[in-house]
Amino acid sequence: MSKLKDNFITLSYGSGGKLTSELIESLRKKFSNKILDELCDSAELNLKEERIAFTTDSFVVKPLFFPGGDIGKLAVCGTVNDLAMKGAVPLYLSLSLIIEEGLSFSVLERVIDSVSFWAKKAKVKIVCGDTKVVGKREADELFINTAGVGVIFSQDIRISSKAKPGDLIIINGPIAEHGLAVLSARQNLGFISKIKSDCKNLNLQVQKCLEVSKKISVLRDPTRGGLATALSEIAESSDLGIEVYEEAIPIKKEVKKMCDILGFDPLYIANEGKFICFVGKKDAYKVKKALGKEARIIGKVVSSHPKKVYLKTILGSARILLPLESEQLPRIC
Amino acid sequence: MSKLKDNFITLSYGSGGKLTSELIESLRKKFSNKILDELCDSAELNLKEERIAFTTDSFVVKPLFFPGGDIGKLAVCGTVNDLAMKGAVPLYLSLSLIIEEGLSFSVLERVIDSVSFWAKKAKVKIVCGDTKVVGKREADELFINTAGVGVIFSQDIRISSKAKPGDLIIINGPIAEHGLAVLSARQNLGFISKIKSDCKNLNLQVQKCLEVSKKISVLRDPTRGGLATALSEIAESSDLGIEVYEEAIPIKKEVKKMCDILGFDPLYIANEGKFICFVGKKDAYKVKKALGKEARIIGKVVSSHPKKVYLKTILGSARILLPLESEQLPRIC
Numbered sequence: 001m002s003k004l005k006d007n008f009i010t011l012s013y014g015s016g017g018k019l020t021s022e023l024i025e026s027l028r029k030k031f032s033n034k035i036l037d038e039l040c041d042s043a044e045l046n047l048k049e050e051r052i053a054f055t056t057d058s059f060v061v062k063p064l065f066f067p068g069g070d071i072g073k074l075a076v077c078g079t080v081n082d083l084a085m086k087g088a089v090p091l092y093l094s095l096s097l098i099i100e101e102g103l104s105f106s107v108l109e110r111v112i113d114s115v116s117f118w119a120k121k122a123k124v125k126i127v128c129g130d131t132k133v134v135g136k137r138e139a140d141e142l143f144i145n146t147a148g149v150g151v152i153f154s155q156d157i158r159i160s161s162k163a164k165p166g167d168l169i170i171i172n173g174p175i176a177e178h179g180l181a182v183l184s185a186r187q188n189l190g191f192i193s194k195i196k197s198d199c200k201n202l203n204l205q206v207q208k209c210l211e212v213s214k215k216i217s218v219l220r221d222p223t224r225g226g227l228a229t230a231l232s233e234i235a236e237s238s239d240l241g242i243e244v245y246e247e248a249i250p251i252k253k254e255v256k257k258m259c260d261i262l263g264f265d266p267l268y269i270a271n272e273g274k275f276i277c278f279v280g281k282k283d284a285y286k287v288k289k290a291l292g293k294e295a296r297i298i299g300k301v302v303s304s305h306p307k308k309v310y311l312k313t314i315l316g317s318a319r320i321l322l323p324l325e326s327e328q329l330p331r332i333c
Numbered sequence: 334m335s336k337l338k339d340n341f342i343t344l345s346y347g348s349g350g351k352l353t354s355e356l357i358e359s360l361r362k363k364f365s366n367k368i369l370d371e372l373c374d375s376a377e378l379n380l381k382e383e384r385i386a387f388t389t390d391s392f393v394v395k396p397l398f399f400p401g402g403d404i405g406k407l408a409v410c411g412t413v414n415d416l417a418m419k420g421a422v423p424l425y426l427s428l429s430l431i432i433e434e435g436l437s438f439s440v441l442e443r444v445i446d447s448v449s450f451w452a453k454k455a456k457v458k459i460v461c462g463d464t465k466v467v468g469k470r471e472a473d474e475l476f477i478n479t480a481g482v483g484v485i486f487s488q489d490i491r492i493s494s495k496a497k498p499g500d501l502i503i504i505n506g507p508i509a510e511h512g513l514a515v516l517s518a519r520q521n522l523g524f525i526s527k528i529k530s531d532c533k534n535l536n537l538q539v540q541k542c543l544e545v546s547k548k549i550s551v552l553r554d555p556t557r558g559g560l561a562t563a564l565s566e567i568a569e570s571s572d573l574g575i576e577v578y579e580e581a582i583p584i585k586k587e588v589k590k591m592c593d594i595l596g597f598d599p600l601y602i603a604n605e606g607k608f609i610c611f612v613g614k615k616d617a618y619k620v621k622k623a624l625g626k627e628a629r630i631i632g633k634v635v636s637s638h639p640k641k642v643y644l645k646t647i648l649g650s651a652r653i654l655l656p657l658e659s660e661q662l663p664r665i666c
C-alpha cells in the first residue's frame with residue numbers, strides 16, 4: 001500500500017478506474033488466496049455440505065481504534081460470531097469498504113492488517129470485496145461491511161431463536177467491556193479506566209460446546225443492547241419466561257465501578273466477545289466446563305411469566321428486564 | 334412502517350434496543366419468508382449444489398432516486414448481476430443499511446419497497462440483514478450493502494476473468510445511460526435530457542446465453558469505469574489483445590448528444606444493465622440471438638498486442654483504450 005501515490009484517499013480511488021485497481025490490488029495482496037485472486041465479480045466457493053449459514057453486518061464504530069480492538073477486528077469477529085451463533089463453522093467473508101475522502105492510507109492499512117490478522121485467527125478467508133469512496137462529511141472516516149458464509153456440518157445441530165422450558169443459560173465470561181472501552185476511547189476517559197474491549201472470535205469456543213452437547217437450543221451474542229436485550233428477545237421469540245440471578249452474572253470490578261460513575265446499567269452495554277448458550281439441564285455442566293473457568297450459569301427458562309425476563313437481585317427482590325428503550329451510546333459497533 | 338412513532342429516523346433506532354426491533358420488524362414484514370422469519374443471527378440456507386457464487390457490493394449513489402431507478406433497485410440488481418457474471422443463479426441476498434440520522438421513514442419505505450420489488454423480479458430472497466444509524470453528516474442519507482449467494486448449477490460452466498484468443502465480444506445493448514441519468518438527476522439537467530438509467534437484473538438474460546453455448550469464457554458488467562475499463566481489465570488479466578469497432582458499439586442518439594455537450598466519453602460512463610460476453614466464434618451468433626435485438630458483436634480477442642485494447646474508429650484509425658484514469662463522476666453506484 002506504500003506504493004500508492006498519495007498519502008490520502010481521494011474520490012478518484014473510488015472511480016472504478018486505474019486508481020481503484022491500484023487500491024484494490026494493494027488490498028488484495030493482504031488477503032491473497034486462490035479464490036480472491038481469480039478477480040471475478042463473484043467468488044466461487046466449493047461447499048460439500050448442504051446446510052449453509054449466511055449473515056451480514058455493517059460496522060460504523062467511532063473511533064476506529066479503541067482499547068482491545070479496532071473496526072477491522074470488529075468486522076471480522078462480528079460476522080464470524082454471527083455464523084458461530086447458528087452452529088456453523090465460518091469459512092468465507094466478503095469485505096466492503098465505504099471510505100470518506102481524505103482518510104489516510106496508513107489508517108486504512110492498519111485496519112486492513114487487522115482484518116487480515118483476525119481472519120487468519122478465525123480460519124476464514126476473505127474471498128470478495130468492494131470499495132467505495134464518498135466525499136468529505138458524506139461518511140465518517142471508514143465504514144466496513146462483512147458478510148459471511150459457513151457450514152453447519154452436522155444434521156444434529158438445530159440452533160434457533162427458541163429456547164426450551166427448563167433450559168439453563170450459560171455465559172462464557174464477564175459482560176459490558178466493549179461498550180465501555182469504546183466510550184472511554186471516544187471521550188478520552190483513559191485516565192479513569194483501563195477497560196479493554198472483549199472483542200474476539202467465538203467460533204472455536206462455540207464448537208467446543210457443540211461437541212459436548214446435542215441439547216443446545218439457542219446461541220446468542222449480546223452485542224448492541226447488551227445482555228438484557230438479548231434475553232428479552234429470546235423470551236419473546238420463545239414465548240417463555242426467563243429468570244436470571246444478579247449475583248451469578250459475571251462483571252469485573254472496574255466495569256462495575258465505571259458503570260456506577262457514569263450511571264450506566266452493565267446489563268445494557270454491548271459485548272463483542274461474549275455469548276449466551278441455552279442448554280438442557282442435563283448437559284449444562286458439561287457445556288460450562290467446555291467454556292472454561294470464566295463461564296457461569298446465570299439463569300433458566302421457565303414456563304411461568306411468558307415473554308418476560310425477571311432479574312432476581314442480590315437483595316432478594318425481582319425486577320423485570322425490558323429490552324433497551326433508546327440509545328445509551330451510539331456507534332459502538 | 335407507518336406505525337413507527339416518528340417521521341424521521343433518530344439515533345435510537347440504531348441502538349439495538351426496542352426501537353431497533355420495531356424498525357427491523359417493519360422492514361422484515363416487507364420481505365417475509367421462512368428463512369428471514371427465523372430471527373437468528375445467521376440465515377440457514379439449503380443448497381443442493383457444491384459450486385456456490387458469493388459476492389458483495391456497497392451502494393452510495395447520490396441522489397437516492399434518479400430517472401430509471403433508485404438505490405434500492407441498484408442494490409438488488411448490482412449484486413444479482415455480479416452473481417450472474419459468474420454464471421450463477423442468484424438465490425439469496427443480505428441487506429445491510431447505514432442510515433443518516435434524520436432520514437425520513439417515507440424515503441426509507443420507498444427504497445425498501447423498491448428492494449422488495451426488484452428482489453421478487455430476480456427471484457431472489459432477502460434472508461438476513463443489519464441496520465445501523467449514524468449521526469448527522471456522518472453518512473449521506475442512506476448507504477446500502479447487499480451480499481449475494483447463488484449456485485452454479487452445471488459443471489460445464491467455467492466463467493473466469495480470462496478470455497480466449499479468437500473469442501468474439503457481444504454486448505447486450507446500448508451503453509452509458511446509467512451514469513448520465515444519475516448526473517442529470519444530481520445536477521437538475523432534466524431539461525436537456527430524458528435519459529433513464531439502464532439499471533436492471535441481468536440474471537435471466539445471462540441464463541439464456543449459458544443455455545445456448547458452452548463456449549462462454551468471460552461475462553462482465555461494465556459498471557464503474559464503463560465499457561473501456563472493463564475491456565482493459567479483461568485484456569490485462571487474459572494477457573491477450575482486444576479489438577473493438579467504434580461503429581459497432583451501440584449508443585443511443587440522445588446519449589451521444591449529451592456526452593458531446595458535457596465533454597464525456599461514453600465508453601467510460603457507468604452502466605447497470607449491460608454486460609459483455611466473450612464467446613468462441615462458432616457460438617457467437619447463437620448467443621447474440623439469445624440476447625435479443627439490441628445485442629451487438631462489438632469486437633474480438635487477438636493474440637497480437639497483449640494487454641492492450643484497440644478501438645478501431647469510424648475514420649479507420651485505431652486508438653488505444655486505457656482504463657479510466659481518475660473520477661469523471663463520483664457516487665454513481
